[in-house]
Amino acid sequence: MKIDASLSDDIGATQAAAAKIESDGYAGAWTSETKHDPFLQSLQAAMATESISVGTAIAIGFARTPMTLANLGYDLARYSKGRFILGLGSQIKPHIERRFSMPWSHPAPRMRELILATRAIWATWHEGEKLNFRGDFYNHTLMTPFFTPEAHEYGPPPVYLAAVGEKMTEVAGEVADGFFVHPFTTMRYLEEVTIPALLRGRAKAGKEGLDGFVINGPSFVTVGRTQEELAANIRGTKARIAFYGSTPAYRQVLEIHGWGEAQDELNALSKQGRWDDMADVITDEMLNEFSIVGTPAEVGPRLVAKVGKTYERITFYGGYEAEPALWAELLAATR
Known part of the structure; x- marks a missing residue:
């Protein structure tokens, strides 16, 4: 299992932070689309x-459109020498x-087409x-030599798709190379809803099982060296779980545990x-369903035992x- 790290939205520190992530022994660095453009940060x-x-x-x-995603992905694959x-x-x-x-319309079918058009x-x-892609949402039929980038040795990048609901998860299994498990996921929901949906998608694409398909899971961890530090971080994790739980689209995760009324209150x-x-x-x-709680030495082995057989990356x-330094201790405890 590979363990990655996330880059903060401090874009002035991206290069130094990425170099530190690499030297600390993480397998990858992820950017997210919040306050800044994630592709520019990925380039840095x-x-x-x-x-x-x-x-x-x-x-x-x-x-974005399939064409803008195609440009961004293909160029970043080249800039990164195949690491993007x-x-x-x-x-x-x-x-x-x-x-x-x-x-916005029919998000799962639209996403399926977006990825297929990009490919x-x-x-x-x-x-x-x-180029002759004709769909219900996207049509791409014009590509002249002047606008065609030179082929490069690294080729197109792999595509991972994030989802919570079954329909979008099936799309990931069918047309993507990997899947982001939303952090607002429990193992019960993963086993009873997510994995079966991925397998249905893979079957649609004529593929058997999940071999060659990467399951990537940002995983809630609540870590502290002292009781005071742990209590403060428990409060922080509960706040983030509550934030996700207030979103109606994620209600099904709570409902599978009989916590649907909590979603009403949070919303x-x-x-x-x-x-x-x-x-x-x-x-x-609820906290203990979504997160592993304890000292770094306690959380590391328990995290590996919990997701190591299912996730290829976390x-x-x-x-x-x-x-x-706290994350570094946790990383060492997973080895």
């Missing part, structure tokens, strides 16, 4: 490293329509195939702007700021 990370994977976890697919991973997610309707001013463009550039509190009160809704039972995920 690739420039500062030599061997680790660099990727977007995640970039918002519906904020194109990680995509759909986001939710209000953000797509009101933040990005882009169309069709790459096939034109890398393999010389005629109501979020609409009232009572963000500081939401952590109180998350019980210790990233430590907390709802709080932790000093790098």
Whole structure:
């Protein structure tokens, strides 16, 4: 199991942080689309490293077209010498329509087409195939030599897709190379909902099982050396779990455990702007379903035992700021 790290949104420190991630022994560095462009940050990370994977976890697919994604992915594969991973997610309707001013409709079929269209463009550039993609949401039929980049030795990057719901998860299994398990996931939900959906998608693509398919899981960990530090970080993790739990699209994760009413309460509190009160809704039972809690020496082995047979890659995920030395202790404890 490979253990990766996330880059912060401090873009002025990206190169130094990426180099530190590599020297500390992590396998990859991920950028996310929050305050800054994740592709520019990925380029900075690739420039500062030599061997680790660099990727977007995640970039918002519906904020872009297949052509823009094709350009970004193909160029970053070359800049990184084959180390770039194109990680995509759909986001939710209000953000797509009101933040990005882009169309929203039938997210799972649209995402399927977005990835297939991007791959069709790459096939034109890398393999010389005629561009003739015609779908319900995207059409790409024009590619002249002036706009065709030179093929390069690294080829198109792998594509990972993030999902929670069954339909989008099936799409990941069918058209992607890997899958981001949302941190707001329990092992029960993974085993009863996520894995079966991935397998259905793989079957649609004529593939058997998950061999060659990467499951990547940002995993909640709640770590502290002292009782005081641990208590503060428990509060931070509960706040982040509550934030995700307030989103109606993630209700099904709570419902599988019989916690559907908590989603109603969290959603109501979020609409009232009572963000500081939401952590109180998350019980210790809920916390321990989503996160492993303890000292670094305790959490490391338990994390490996929990997800090591299912995940090929993980990233430590907390709802709080932790000093790098604390994560370093946790990384050492997983070895």
